[in-house]
Amino acid sequence: MAQFTVVCPVCSSELTLNPRRLLVRFDAGTATSGEVLFCCLSCRAASTVPLAVHEIALLLSAGVTHLSLSEPVVGHPESPPAGPPLTHDDLLDLHAALSGDSWFERIGASGA
Ligand SMILES: [Zn+2]
DSSP: OOOEEEEOTTTOOEEEEOGGGOEEEEETTTOSOEEEEEEOTTTOOEEEEEEOHHHHHHHHHTTOEEEEEOOOOOOOTTSOOSSOOOOHHHHHHHHHHHSSSOHHHHHHHTTO
16 A cells, blocks of 8 residues: 655654545645645644645545545635625514514424
């Protein structure tokens, strides 16, 4: 079985791992870059190391499990989503709609 050497970015340990201990993530669509994910045997940290295209191909040909994903995009918490802002009237309407015991049945009956 093929073995691969990676250096842990946390503790700098040089690790020799078999394909079952690795996971490759490459960019969906372009597949021009990616990273290998692994758990360090020394410090037990879950780490990633960026990969070049030829390294991705080498790991995939050795049978390493892979994911084709885009890098996660985390929105800034102060960037509001699209749509009208919540007003005081909206909040009062919600309060009135939730008062009483039958609000759950009304939501279910409307198909929402
Ligand atoms: Zn480590």
